[in-house]
Amino acid sequence: xxxxxxxxxxxxxxxxxxxxxxxxxxxxxxxxxxxxxxxxxxxxxxxxxxxxxxxxxxxxxxxxxxxxxxxxxx
Numbered sequence: 001x002x003x004x005x006x007x008x009x010x011x012x013x014x015x016x017x018x019x020x021x022x023x024x025x026x027x028x029x030x031x032x033x034x035x036x037x038x039x040x041x042x043x044x045x046x047x048x049x050x051x052x053x054x055x056x057x058x059x060x061x062x063x064x065x066x067x068x069x070x071x072x073x074x
Contacts, residue, residue: 001070004063011058015051
């Protein structure tokens, strides 16, 4: 059974890898196609909002499936 701390670490690694991949997708694909102009702080603020959303969503989905498979033990 996966502990809550292990669930949180897993979600953080998945989100961090997604952050890096999505940065390059934005830089090489989205920005050139739509010619978006944002300041660094605008981009950082939007990124922080979506990162918090991804961490929260991933953690609760992971905990739900862990509970569903193993029952409530911790």
